[in-house]
Amino acid sequence: MRIKSRQGRAIGALLTAGLVTVLTAGCLQQSGDNGGSSASGGADDGTVTIMYGFTDSSSDQFKAEIKKFTDAEGINVKFEPTPDFNTVISTRVSGNSAPDIAIFPQPGIMKSFKDQLTPLTDIVDKSNLDKMVPGIVQAGQIDGQQYALPMSLNIKSIVFYPKGPFEQAGYTAPATLADLETLTNTIKASGTAPWCFGIESASATGWPATDWIENLLLIQSGPEVYNQWVSHEIPFNDPKVVAAADTMNKLLLTEGNVNGGRQSIASNNFATAANPMFNTPPACYMYRQGNFVARDGGFPDTVLSNLDSTVGVFPMPGQTAADKPVLGGGDLASVFNNTENVKKVMNYMASADFGKDWAKANGFISPRTDFDKSNYPNELTKQMAGFAYDSTSFVFDGSDQMPGEVGSGSFWREMTAWISGSEDEKTALDNIQASWPAS
Amino acid sequence: MTITILNALIAVVGGVVGAVVLYWILNKLTELLPSKPQELIKPYVFILPAFAALGFYLVYPFFQTVIYSFANRNSTEWVGFDNYTALLGSPGFQTTLINTFLWILIVPTFAIIFGLIIATLADRLRPTGEKISKTLIFLPLAISAVGAVAIWRLVYNAVPANQSQTGVLNAVWTLFGGDPVNWWQISDGKLNSFLLMVILIWTQAGFAMVLLSAAIKGVPTDTLEAARIDGAGEGKIFFSIVIPQIRATMLTVFITVLIGVLKTFDVVYVATNGNFGTNIIALNFYQALFVSRNAGQAAAIVVILMLVIVPFLIYQIRQFRAEEAAR
Numbered sequence: 001m002r003i004k005s006r007q008g009r010a011i012g013a014l015l016t017a018g019l020v021t022v023l024t025a026g027c028l029q030q031s032g033d034n035g036g037s038s039a040s041g042g043a044d045d046g047t048v049t050i051m052y053g054f055t056d057s058s059s060d061q062f063k064a065e066i067k068k069f070t071d072a073e074g075i076n077v078k079f080e081p082t083p084d085f086n087t088v089i090s091t092r093v094s095g096n097s098a099p100d101i102a103i104f105p106q107p108g109i110m111k112s113f114k115d116q117l118t119p120l121t122d123i124v125d126k127s128n129l130d131k132m133v134p135g136i137v138q139a140g141q142i143d144g145q146q147y148a149l150p151m152s153l154n155i156k157s158i159v160f161y162p163k164g165p166f167e168q169a170g171y172t173a174p175a176t177l178a179d180l181e182t183l184t185n186t187i188k189a190s191g192t193a194p195w196c197f198g199i200e201s202a203s204a205t206g207w208p209a210t211d212w213i214e215n216l217l218l219i220q221s222g223p224e225v226y227n228q229w230v231s232h233e234i235p236f237n238d239p240k241v242v243a244a245a246d247t248m249n250k251l252l253l254t255e256g257n258v259n260g261g262r263q264s265i266a267s268n269n270f271a272t273a274a275n276p277m278f279n280t281p282p283a284c285y286m287y288r289q290g291n292f293v294a295r296d297g298g299f300p301d302t303v304l305s306n307l308d309s310t311v312g313v314f315p316m317p318g319q320t321a322a323d324k325p326v327l328g329g330g331d332l333a334s335v336f337n338n339t340e341n342v343k344k345v346m347n348y349m350a351s352a353d354f355g356k357d358w359a360k361a362n363g364f365i366s367p368r369t370d371f372d373k374s375n376y377p378n379e380l381t382k383q384m385a386g387f388a389y390d391s392t393s394f395v396f397d398g399s400d401q402m403p404g405e406v407g408s409g410s411f412w413r414e415m416t417a418w419i420s421g422s423e424d425e426k427t428a429l430d431n432i433q434a435s436w437p438a439s
Numbered sequence: 440m441t442i443t444i445l446n447a448l449i450a451v452v453g454g455v456v457g458a459v460v461l462y463w464i465l466n467k468l469t470e471l472l473p474s475k476p477q478e479l480i481k482p483y484v485f486i487l488p489a490f491a492a493l494g495f496y497l498v499y500p501f502f503q504t505v506i507y508s509f510a511n512r513n514s515t516e517w518v519g520f521d522n523y524t525a526l527l528g529s530p531g532f533q534t535t536l537i538n539t540f541l542w543i544l545i546v547p548t549f550a551i552i553f554g555l556i557i558a559t560l561a562d563r564l565r566p567t568g569e570k571i572s573k574t575l576i577f578l579p580l581a582i583s584a585v586g587a588v589a590i591w592r593l594v595y596n597a598v599p600a601n602q603s604q605t606g607v608l609n610a611v612w613t614l615f616g617g618d619p620v621n622w623w624q625i626s627d628g629k630l631n632s633f634l635l636m637v638i639l640i641w642t643q644a645g646f647a648m649v650l651l652s653a654a655i656k657g658v659p660t661d662t663l664e665a666a667r668i669d670g671a672g673e674g675k676i677f678f679s680i681v682i683p684q685i686r687a688t689m690l691t692v693f694i695t696v697l698i699g700v701l702k703t704f705d706v707v708y709v710a711t712n713g714n715f716g717t718n719i720i721a722l723n724f725y726q727a728l729f730v731s732r733n734a735g736q737a738a739a740i741v742v743i744l745m746l747v748i749v750p751f752l753i754y755q756i757r758q759f760r761a762e763e764a765a766r
Contacts, residue, residue: 260599405731
């Protein structure tokens with residue numbers, strides 16, 4: 001027995017491996033009913049755990065804002081901020097230790113936990129939701145039922161410009177998309193690149209480019225087509241999307257239209273890409289980005305300290321002057337374990353009182369159209385919030401709603417490949433379409 | 440905070456005491472048997488807890504992974520070989536495989552070459568000089584891969600031409616009149632992959648140096664003297680006397696670095712996130728599991744990774760056995 005041939009041993013090993021495989025082969029998970037998530041510890045002692053993905057000063061402001069309410073109510077709150085939210089939340093949910101409230105930055109991830117989440121029908125007063133910007137409320141719905149509450153808002157279809165030089169040169173905010181193209185060509189003719197652009201964002205490189213495509217599709221084809229595209233009722237590479245990419249190509253990727261040239265886009269960080277705009281003379285005149293670049297970590301400190309006198313904004317214009325579609329995003333609060341205290345905290349987050357101090361600290365825009373605008377620290381923020389409140393349609397960032405492999409995978413990757421010139425536009429869009437998961 | 444520390448203490452004390460008590464009880468139980476079967480059984484009783492731990496945490500997950508690789512994204516239905524055919528058919532994964540092969544060939548080789556050069560040269564310095572130079576070369580090993588990339592970002596960074604360059608390479612390049620180059624975007628001839636490999640070689644060369652240096656010092660001086668008396672030059676001595684005697688160490692270093700390379704994920708994740716054709720297999724696995732949330736495909740990638748590693752492991756074990764036998 002002891003002395004076996006090599007083949008003998010190999011066969012033995014194979015047999016053992018095969019046996020174990022067969023024995024454990026029945027071990028696939030049961031589909032659907034994972035249940036039991038409501039049985040986690042937080043439900044009993046009245047403590048409310050809140051998990052969210054923002055850190056540093058945003059986290060501190062958020063905590064302070066929540067504590068104002070919970071300290072008065074005598075509710076104990078446990079905050080669990082994590083920079084790696086998407087990964088941590090999925091581990092926690094599969095490990096049956098979901099937080100009571102999770103604040104999702106992306107509706108797509110929120111929707112993948114449909115079976116574990118509690119619908120908000122009996123938790124959040126409908127009157128609160130009715131006061132909010134309509135598009136963002138819909139982003140929290142799955143099949144028409146409300147699963148998430150918009151906690152904050154960000155507005156992505158904003159074009160920033162350096163106020164002084166822009167006005168001195170005689171440029172004016174365009175009223176239509178055609179005007180924007182004219183303005184682009186006028187600035188280019190003056191010898192300066194019209195646009196600042198950068199899509200580098202470490203492991204999330206590419207997302208600012210997805211916002212551009214989404215924004216142009218929304219402007220050119222309207223919110224219905226946009227939502228069909230996001231939910232994949234029309235293919236990703238539909239001719240309407242190709243048209244949006246063509247427009248982006250014309251505005252940004254034409255030789256001489258971007259500061260630093262096309263090759264610099266993929267290595268230029270999105271948060272600081274606009275900084276050359278504030279050189280004298282400006283190296284570029286326009287930067288389309290979310291309201292958050294006008295905060296710490298974005299524009300240079302000297303600009304941030306005199307925001308209203310140095311920075312101007314206009315919304316990405318519609319096809320006509322009356323058309324004011326806005327692309328945005330926001331944080332969505334969902335409930336895993338419903339208790340009395342959770343309900344109180346959720347309704348507080350939905351109220352017009354939530355976020356006053358946070359807004360004053362230049363970190364928050366409320367999704368409620370009746371939020372007191374005097375809380376915003378500067379004219380710029382009031383203007384930007386106004387774009388959302390006065391919009392003719394507001395849609396949620398599409399890549400955040402698409403399945404992970406597209407929305408934070410192939411869409412980012414292929415846009416980066418296209419912009420850096422290693423793929424053409426058609427290949428990129430076709431590849432994203434091909435990567436859409438089957439089911 | 441105090442609770443955390445207390446918990447840690449309880450865990451450490453409880454773990455150690457628990458293990459002692461467990462072995463004591465097992466020992467007592469076997470001692471109840473008559474002496475003949477006791478002798479026979481005792482070794483197995485003592486090896487059992489370790490074996491069980493290995494089984495639960497290594498062997499069982501291994502088979503479970505193989506099984507999941509034949510199931511769908513939520514591991515709820517069988518899909519046969521779909522995950523494998525989809526992977527091997529996608530151009531993205533083919534690039535990943537090619538890159539992975541380049542990484543496992545180039546990084547260990549150059550880590551050894553540099554480690555060997557440094558070890559040989561440092562060997563000829565005076566003791567203080569040797570200590571200082573070796574410490575400096577060894578330092579990068581203590582830096583996490585993420586930190587290393589952050590450092591090398593300062594080398595490779597590219598900024599539009601009208602701003603001052605923050606990357607060393609481009610600062611020099613533009614000084615001689617060139618336009619700033621986005622080094623990490625140039626996939627021609629896999630240049631960007633090679634530039635990323637440099638980072639890992641930089642951290643691993645120190646590791647190779649330490650082991651190789653010890654091996655070089657272990658080469659018997661009488662063999663070197665004999666060669667010198669016979670009139671061999673330094674080059675001849677190095678290649679014909681030293682290298683053959685440290686071959687075993689070189690192999691160990693090669694395999695160790697190689698296995699480290701196969702598990703490398705952070706360098707590429709932080710630098711390019713696999714864009715511009717730089718993806719490697721461990722990062723691809725992460726993306727499949729945590730970005731696409733496709734458990735089936737992620738498991739299939741791991742199985743492929745395992746298939747790639749196994750031949751190297753077998754080779755190393757064989758080599759190790761041969762060494763033992765020769766001794």
